[in-house]
Amino acid sequence: MFFRSLFISLSTIFFILMAFNVHENIERKRKINVILITAESLRNDMVTHENCPHLLQAAAQGLRFSNYRANSAWTGSSIVSLLSGVSPFESGVHTRGQSVEPETYLPLEQLVEAGYTVNGLQPFMAMDIYQNLGVSLDSHSPDPLLWLARQQLDENPFFLWYHYVHTHLPYTRGAVHKDPSRLDLSPQLLAITRDTAIHAEEGSFQKEDIELIHKLHQANIQEFDRWFSTLYEFYTSGGFSRNTILIVTADHGDEHGERGMVGHASTTLEGHLHEEIVRVPFFIWLPESLQSLELDGLDLGRPVSHVDVMPTLMNLLDIRPEYKLQGKNFLSSRNKDQVWTAMTSSGGFAEPDSAAIRYFEYSLLENNWKIRLRQYSTGLAEELYLYDLGSDPGEENNLASQYPDRARALQKRLEEQITTRKVFPGRMGERSVNTGGDIPKWVYPSSSNQFTYDSLDGRFYLEWSGAPERSYLLEYSAGHGAKVIQGSLKVDGNRKDFGNISQIYWNTWIVPNNPFSIRVKEVGGDFGPWLELEALP
Structure with missing residues (x-):
């Protein structure tokens, strides 16, 4: 093939x-x-x-x-x-x-x-x-x-x-x-x-x-x-x-x-x-x-x-x-x-709770002097590191205490950038109980099932009942144990097409993250039933 x-x-x-x-x-x-x-x-x-x-x-x-x-x-x-x-x-x-x-x-x-x-x-x-x-x-x-x-x-x-x-x-x-x-x-x-x-x-x-x-x-x-x-x-x-x-x-x-x-x-x-x-x-x-x-x-x-x-x-x-x-x-x-600046959340896409990021780390580089500043949301004291990349490219020696004036000056410049930071709430989806009304029903897949790559012919989409001109919210859970990821995705229309998926992609990214649980609702409405899916090699 x-x-x-x-x-x-x-x-x-x-x-x-x-x-x-x-x-x-x-x-x-x-x-x-x-x-x-x-x-x-x-x-x-x-x-x-x-x-x-x-x-x-x-x-x-x-x-x-x-x-x-x-x-x-x-x-x-x-x-x-x-x-x-x-x-x-x-x-x-x-x-x-x-x-x-x-x-x-x-x-x-x-x-x-x-x-x-x-x-x-x-x-x-x-x-x-x-x-x-x-x-x-x-x-x-x-x-x-x-x-x-x-x-x-x-x-x-x-x-x-x-x-x-x-x-x-x-x-x-x-x-x-x-x-x-x-x-x-x-x-x-x-x-x-x-x-x-x-x-x-x-x-x-x-x-x-x-x-x-x-x-x-x-x-x-x-x-x-x-x-x-x-x-x-x-x-x-x-x-x-x-x-x-x-x-x-x-x-x-x-x-x-x-x-x-x-x-x-x-x-x-x-x-x-x-x-x-x-x-x-x-x-x-x-x-x-x-x-x-x-x-x-x-x-x-x-x-x-x-x-x-x-x-x-x-x-x-x-x-x-x-x-x-x-x-x-x-x-x-x-x-x-130019001065380089950067920031990252603690867990990126896989942050355990997207609505409560545990810490942010920031960095600034000017000439060969680089600082890293970590600020926790849990009340832990912030951490400041200063490196001279010219003599320490592996960043093994924190010089913040040895050069406090330089560290403070760079930290001040970095904090000016931090004040401009935007943090939007993570969208974890609603956990409300269904209250009736027009609840979406699954069209494809129509029920929970196991799927192989060949059975999907390399293409995967989700479809549910409902007006195609309206907006919906997909709530998902993928993986198991400590590596489960939960979230939601807003979709315009009653179909979400993920396009063609290669077999390498299927085996590397889809199969290892079993099982998948998905449910959908119209924005402002109630969720339909969970769809339980398992991807087979």
Whole structure:
């Protein structure tokens, strides 16, 4: 089945690209397009010639910023900053059930107004976290090459965001790790090859584990590099390099045992902003139509972050942002002296109680001096750390007591940013008892059941009775024990389509998070019965 699908995909791409030659004159008249690739949990120091030979070979034709950072420690908050140019302090996206305010007119919404097709392709992009950004989910195919090939027949410019998820835990990609039990790992290290999340309370990893954890993650990253090589070949040979900006970065990094944990905020529930989490790669390839840009004197080692991407892209697209963005155009030599700031919630998407975040951690970097400030909601004393990254890149020595004046000065600047912070209540759903009235009934699935990937034919949606022009609230619970996640999702209409799901995605993300409980109600009404679902391998 895999090879048949591959043949069909490649054949489709071939014939569409043949048609592209007929439309070459249209291509020359098009506006600049954007392809934004984000790799999950990819830290900068793991982008080596051993792990990413194809990416680094392609980088010779582009620009790599070596001092680039994420602005948060988990995917949702980081991606919102990347796609909006708005920092986590202002976006208010700190856990599930939160999104930027709908009245905020952001850059991607401007692109839609300007005639751009702005799409994501993957089911998780339907979550409320990514609402109000201007991104629409194209649920027809998760294959970015097929999507890009179709765009060659369309006169509209496009912005595509694709998130490569398979560099996330578990670290099991690649043939060498098909049977992790043969690697003679301890039970704790074996969990890295099996679980999508390893909470900090499950045990501490040791310094001597770090190199092995690097090796385990290496297979995932090498597979990403091979995937990228196919995309880049398509980008160059398919004509996209003439008028399409290509960006490759990561949402955040991953800890590999440096602080006793493996993962990031949403997987450890002990989020922090150390360098292994925030230092991520950033590559940009400018199309032939922008090669005349004056880039002499551009410092590729200057501090740059996610919030700088949209201001830069809007400048390249010659569209002035209507919303005041926090970031700066990083291709301008005038924007040199920048201070990096970041914040994260304690548990990111998986915060145990999204309405009561346990702590926030903030960070600020100026020159080589970096502070981390952790403030608890439980009354615990705040924690302040000061590091000199020039002499201590691993952040092992807290210099706050040795340089109190410097620590206080940086803390004051950081607290000025904290005062602007928005924190919206998490939407956990209502727990009221049904009181009668028109209660939605499940149409698909019509009853609780078990499902395999093949039985769904790779596509999954939920449908219930009720008026399609009304708004509904889906309440869900996924997982079991300490790793259960509960929340709710607002839906316009009586159907929620999660699009096409690959078998790898099904087995990695859906099956391990059994069981699933879902119920629905019309906004202002009463909940219908729970739907109990189990995903089978």
